[in-house]
Amino acid sequence: MPHPRRPRRSADTTPGLAARRAALRLLDAVLRRGEPLELALHAASQGLADRADRAMVHAIAAETLRHLPDLDALIDAATPQIIPHDAKARMVLRIALVQVLVLGTAPHAAIATALPLVDGGPRKLVHGVFGTVTRGEPVLQNPPTLPAEVAERWAGQWGEGMPLAAAHAYAVRPPIDLSLRDPEETAMWAERLGGDSFAAGHVRLPDMPNVPQLPGFADGAWWVQDLAASCPARLLGTGEGRHVLDLCAAPGGKTMQLAAAGWRVTAIDQSKKRLERLHDNLRRTSLAAEIVQADLREWTPDAPVDAVLLDAPCTATGIYRRHPDVLHRIGPRQIAELAELQTSLLARAGQWVKPGGTLVYATCSLERVEGEDQAARFLAENADFSLLPATDGELPQGILPLAGTVRTLPDALAKEGGTDGFFIARFVHG
The missing domain is CATH 3.40.50.150 (Vaccinia Virus protein VP39)
Known part of the structure; x- marks a missing residue:
């Protein structure tokens, strides 16, 4: 008697797939429609009740945008025929590669949630390019490459060295600065929070803590505000x-x-x-x-x-x-x-x-x-x-x-x- 076939898992039930679909929608809103990332996040993440999933959507989209020119360079080097820049296949490859190269996702997990995103499309192309890139043990540029038009614009305004300085700044996670309600308490709060102060009424935190859990937040002793x-x-x-x-x-x-x-x-x-x-x-x-x-x-x-x-x-x-x-x-x-x-x-x-x-x-x-x-x-x-x-x-x-x-x-x-x-x-x- 033949064994019954195991039901094939629907693509939509693949763990993590819903978040990747949301990241694809979010990137489309930014790159095609010109919507701000933070404003588009809510609509793109509709249906994701888990806060961790929403955080993953944001992380995938933000890091894809941060490394976009370098991701595209890896993709272009892995295929003899350039994939159009607005093609879904290119966007899906960007999402899959950024998970492996930036977010630490295993390649097999990244491609498992990538291929369903191109159902009815060039799955073999996506799978082949992804495999070619990842087998080469790639690394992304550090610091990230700025979009060419931005680098050219800023060099024209501020000099040839400015885009490189901007790229180096791009590669570093921005610090958290606090403005204090009472500048006379600057030394006390710098010591209590373990931070540095560059002005009266300012403290720069040494790491990335859970801000609402820090002393002074609930009491309104300070608020987050970049130094500039x-x-x-x-x-x-x-x-x-x-x-x-x-x-x-x-x-x-x-x-x-x-x-x-x-x-x-x-x-x-x-x-x-x-x-x-x-x-x-x-x-x-x-x-x-x-x-x-x-x-x-x-x-x-x-x-x-x-x-x-x-x-x-x-x-x-x-x-x-x-x-x-x-x-x-x-x-x-x-x-x-x-x-x-x-x-x-x-x-x-x-x-x-x-x-x-x-x-x-x-x-x-x-x-x-x-x-x-x-x-x-x-x-x-x-x-x-x-x-x-x-x-x-x-x-x-x-x-x-x-x-x-x-x-x-x-x-x-x-x-x-x-x-x-x-x-x-x-x-x-x-």
Whole structure:
């Protein structure tokens, strides 16, 4: 009597396959539709209840984007006919290879969850290329290769050495910086958390802990904020009850800095969801601010104020270490569109500053058109404003003013873990 056949396992029941399908959707959203990785993650991960699966989706997509040029070089070297860059087969190979080369997945497990992703497609091609690459015991470039158009753009703006510095920064996990509610407690918190401090009110953690479990988090003694991102509010100093507008404020790092420094803060942002995070952060830190949900292109204050901080919407190329998708989503068109918006918002913000008051403009961008060019245009069109240079004592160790403004590039504090890329200009009215 013949033995009954064992039922064939449905491809959809392969362990880990659902997470790989979600990673494929997420990468498609980023690379084909230009959606930000973090925003697209929720939709791509629908149906994944396990937090570990969602974390795996993010890890696969983020590391694929970080190493995309080098993954493609391995794929292209393993096949005589180039697979189109938008083909599903190439994307599936990227996902499979990044698991083996970065995330430590065994090759047999990686290909087992890869082949079902091309059901009805070139399974033999994917299997063959994957085998050819992995049998060669490949390693990815270290530091990772930047997308060619990004490297060319940054070299043109900052010099030939900048892309290499950016690549080295790309290869290192960004540190966790904390801003303290009470700068006078800096030494205490640095010792208690085992971190280093580069400025009053700052602690850099030595590793990657579970942040909510650290001492001081639940009590609101500090919040996570990159060192460079803390500089715009630092340039406004102590408030002594004066009124400041924090524009594009959510999720609230600068709002909390300003409130802790004694400013009467009105925080404005267009995003309801992001403002909910700002509410939560203020509640946790026991700091106060008036919160307004509004579009800055339509909103105006009742009267001019003592200071305005405009952390303008930008390409976010300065935070590429944490968000590798920006290097693949952002090009000349997006840069030009955001620069136009920044020019408009900066002109409006200038109208809201009292005579004698201060305007700080900032972007987390490594594009001159979003930084230096904006400051130059604003001064050329507003003769009643002048640049107020930062002094060494106002900035953290290792961040230096340059030509009256502040610019952090990928080589800033490189030995200490680096910083995000930022531009900051401080203007005084009258």
